[in-house]
Amino acid sequence: xxxxxxLDALVLGVLQAGECHGYEITKRINALxxxxxxxNEGQLYPILHRLENxxxxxxxWIPQEGKPARKTYALTDAGRKELDVHRETWKQFVSSVNSVxxxxxxxxxx
Numbered sequence: 001x002x003x004x005x006x007l008d009a010l011v012l013g014v015l016q017a018g019e020c021h022g023y024e025i026t027k028r029i030n031a032l033x034x035x036x037x038x039x040n041e042g043q044l045y046p047i048l049h050r051l052e053n054x055x056x057x058x059x060x061w062i063p064q065e066g067k068p069a070r071k072t073y074a075l076t077d078a079g080r081k082e083l084d085v086h087r088e089t090w091k092q093f094v095s096s097v098n099s100v101x102x103x104x105x106x107x108x109x110x
Contacts, residue, residue, distance in 0.1 A: 007039065007043065007047055008047060008051065008056075008082070008086070009083065009086035009087075009090070010029050010033070010037075010039065011025060011029070011044070011047055011048065011051065011057075012051070012056065012057075012075060012079055012080075012082060012083040012086065013083060013086075014028045014029055014032075015057060015073060015074060015075045015079065016075060016080070016083060018074070019060075019072045019073060019074035020072060020073060020074075021070050021071060021072050021073070022041060022044055022045060022048060022071070022073070023041065025044060025048075025073070026039055026040065026041050026044050048073055051073075051079065052073070054078070055076055055078045055079075056075070056076055056078050056079035056082050057073045057074060057075060057076060057079050058073070058074055058076050059071050059072065059073050060072055060074070
C-alpha cells in the first residue's frame with residue numbers, strides 16, 4: 001500500500017533517469033517495486049497531471065511515424081527539489097523505524 005505522496009515520490013524517482021511516457025513509468029515502478037507495491041495506469045495519470053499542474057514535471061507530445069503522438073514526461077527543477085525532499089523524509093522515516101526495530105525489548109514477568 002502506498003500513500004499519495006509516496007506515489008509522487010515513485011513517479012519523480014523514475015523520471016530522474018530521463019523522460020518517459022506513462023506506460024513506461026508504470027512498468028518501471030512495478031518492476032523496481034517487485035512485490036512490495038503495484039501501480040496501475042488508472043492511478044498514474046491523475047498523479048502525472050497534478051505534478052504537471054504543480055510544475056514538477058513537464059509534458060511534451062512526441063510524434064511517432066505511423067502512430068499517434070505519445071505524451072512523455074520529464075522532471076523540472078521543481079520536481080528535482082521535490083524528489084530531494086521525499087528522499088530526506090524517507091531517510092528519516094527509515095532511520096526511525098530502524099531505531100525502533102533495533103531497540104532491545106524488556107520483558108517483565110509477573
